[in-house]
Amino acid sequence: MATAVMMKHPASGMIKKGYFGFSWTYLFFGWWVPLFRGELGVAALHLLFTIFTFGFWQLIVAFLYNKQYMTRMLTEKNYVLADTEPVNTMAKLKLGIVA
Numbered sequence: 001m002a003t004a005v006m007m008k009h010p011a012s013g014m015i016k017k018g019y020f021g022f023s024w025t026y027l028f029f030g031w032w033v034p035l036f037r038g039e040l041g042v043a044a045l046h047l048l049f050t051i052f053t054f055g056f057w058q059l060i061v062a063f064l065y066n067k068q069y070m071t072r073m074l075t076e077k078n079y080v081l082a083d084t085e086p087v088n089t090m091a092k093l094k095l096g097i098v099a
Contacts, residue, residue: 002066005091007073008082015082018073019066020094027062030055037069070095 002019009016026033030050035043049057070091073079081088091097 003087003090003094005070005081005087006083007070007079009077009079011078016073016079018070018079018091020070020091021066023062023065026065027058030058033065034069039069039072042072067095 002021002023002025005018005020007016007018008014023033031043031046033043034040034046046057046061049061074081074095074097081091083091
């Protein structure tokens with residue numbers, strides 16, 4: 001089950017909700033999830049993989065998608081975890097963040 005964690009962009013102050021753990025949303029809606037989260041390139045790639053694997057891709061990526069999304073947000077888009085300390089600690093542990 002996915003757990004929510006708040007993230008904040010330090011420069012703009014924008015706050016987003018991220019998740020870690022199994023993605024039921026991705027399991028049921030597949031490539032639409034990255035599309036609605038604003039990741040057009042990722043959505044297109046996931047659509048192609050879903051088509052070529054006849055949907056099997058969707059079953060596998062449901063276990064991986066939230067971690068991949070959070071990693072992209074934290075590293076590429078420079079968001080930081082901005083939830084309570086216990087939630088931040090659990091997110092860092094699940095996402096493999098050492099610092």
